[in-house]
Amino acid sequence: MIASGNRRTVIGVLLTLTLAIAVLAGLGATGRLTLIHEPVPGQAAAVVDEVPGEETGPVCPLDKRYVDEKPEGLRQDVLAGFTRLREAAGKQGVRLCVEDSKRSRGQQQREFDSAVKRFGSKDQASRYVLSPDQSMHVKGIAVDVQPLASAAWVETNGRALGWCRRYQNEKWHFEYDTNYVTGGCPALLPSATGF
Ligand SMILES: [Zn+2]
Structure with missing residues (x-):
């Protein structure tokens, strides 16, 4: 027993x-x-970095040189912010095509590698393409909007919703930060790569 x-x-x-x-x-x-989906900066960066975005999408109906990919893989709060931006644009009859949004580290590395081939060296390539450690697309907070007329709408109206253009040489590249709503957009930098 x-x-x-x-x-x-x-x-x-x-x-x-x-x-x-x-x-x-x-x-x-x-x-x-x-x-x-953790929106706290720093905590989830390593995981967010591995999330890929769409490689491409259907042709942008406004301009067939561009595509309109789904902004999938963006940080959750950024995706919500982009949805609000798109709705605000739509209410004013402006369509935003997403030429590029989220990239994984692997996707960014492939872009960098092809730039190395094209420009002949890593030094030259880094003038034009960021490494995975530097790209705001890898961090999931950047969206490239086309065509330029639509990007211009975002430059004028995006700040109120947290979207700012950041670089003089990229009229299409916008980054999301709720601090922009109250603090305004930071001064434009010459380029993302510093050249
Ligand atoms: Zn960009």
Whole structure:
């Protein structure tokens, strides 16, 4: 009787342990998923960096030189901010085509590698294309809007919704930060690469 009772206790403990491990594993997986959409800067950067965006999309109906890809993979608050921007534009009859938005580290690295081939060296390539560590597209906070007439609308009206143009040489590139709403857009930098 005692031996059998002990065995039951051991089985009970084992079952409890197995359950506890399963619950912890589940929480771990959920925690990781939550992290991908964690809007706190710094905390989720490493995970967000790995999220790819669309490689391309349907032709932009305003100008067939551009595409209108889905802005998938952007940080969750940035995606919500872009949806608000697009709705505000639509109310004024302006359509925004997304030429490019989220890129994973791998996608950015491929762009950099092809620039190295094209320009002959990493030094030259880095004048035109950012490394995965530097790109705001990898961080999931940047959207390239085309055609330029639509980008001009964003430059004029985007700040109130947290969107600012950042670079003199990229009329199409906008970054999202709610501090822009109150603090205004920062002064334009000559370029993203510093050249
Ligand atoms: Zn850009």
